[in-house]
Amino acid sequence: MKTLIVYTHPNHQSLNDGFLQAVIRGCQENARIEDIEVLDLYEEKFDPALVFNEEKLRRNMHVDPELAKYREQIMRADKLVFIYPIWWGRPPAMLLGYIDRVFVSGFAYREGEGLLKGKTVVCVSSMKGPSLYPLLWLNNAHKILMRRALFRFVGIRKVKFFEFGSMESPKGKQENKLNKVYRYFQSVAR
């Protein structure tokens, strides 16, 4: 099982880096996972602005040579892992721009048919507020957008979420959260 980790946080001195290390460590101890690749969008200085116009046609985005590397990473992977903070109830613009630019028609879907079938996704997100806030106050908007508007559309039905709250609180039980993620990847079968 080949795994691509897409990491989105500007600062490695953050709990998100803890999640990244927990995922990597879990994967390394999982005999089913043979290959682990990390894409650090900030380190990569990825440009999140999707541009199309008369010269740069939208219908040619799926063969844009500048993005070939990112498409190949996705094609190679059986499992996509996204690690990111929640800002304003949703992922950072950096990650959403990666999706805007890479998950385009002709690559991720074509005429309503998802082209990334068979892959699985894990999202590890964390926020400052309490973990019940998105459910009780935001109608679960973040998960719904990721699961239904994005992944199901590109053919991915197996999506697992770890959505952690109270990340800056001393009562946040950070160690338990890191361990939960680590143990999941240590034994995940698909």
Place this chain on the structure above:
Amino acid sequence: MKTLIVYTHPNHQSLNDGFLQAVIRGCQENARIEDIEVLDLYEEKFDPALVFNEEKLRRNMHVDPELAKYREQIMRADKLVFIYPIWWGRPPAMLLGYIDRVFVSGFAYREGEGLLKGKTVVCVSSMKGPSLYPLLWLNNAHKILMRRALFRFVGIRKVKFFEFGSMESPKGKQENKLNKVYRYFQSVAR
């Protein structure tokens, strides 16, 4: 009433430009609106990636000199109008990055208190799919995130949405949609 229009679309040969023109025309004919400013994020080549780290502290973002112009535009405005397409059920990364970078602690909110009280917002968004799709399939995620996770948090309670579907369909009644927006701005009181 001073109005700031934040326009987010890479291509002016699009229906979004039609909405921009309709908003401007309506505003110009509205005696209550004395000042119209347009911020075209793509033309501006706005960098949507929020960066913070040991050198660039998150708590100093609200005085980042690079973004002073954008903060001043918002402070001057009584009304903020956002015009954008819906991609993957939500606004383009470009607009969300503007929010990530400009609507920061110390400027847009402080210790849970919204600092942009009294301003009003209009969102004019459009999508390829049918207009009932976000309501029936996405739990209204886009509007919920804008209204509750963003605007209410910064103190803005008056938010009006125009969310148009079927934008690429010949049956989409584009003229009616443009007219609806135009007439709204022609007579809006607050």
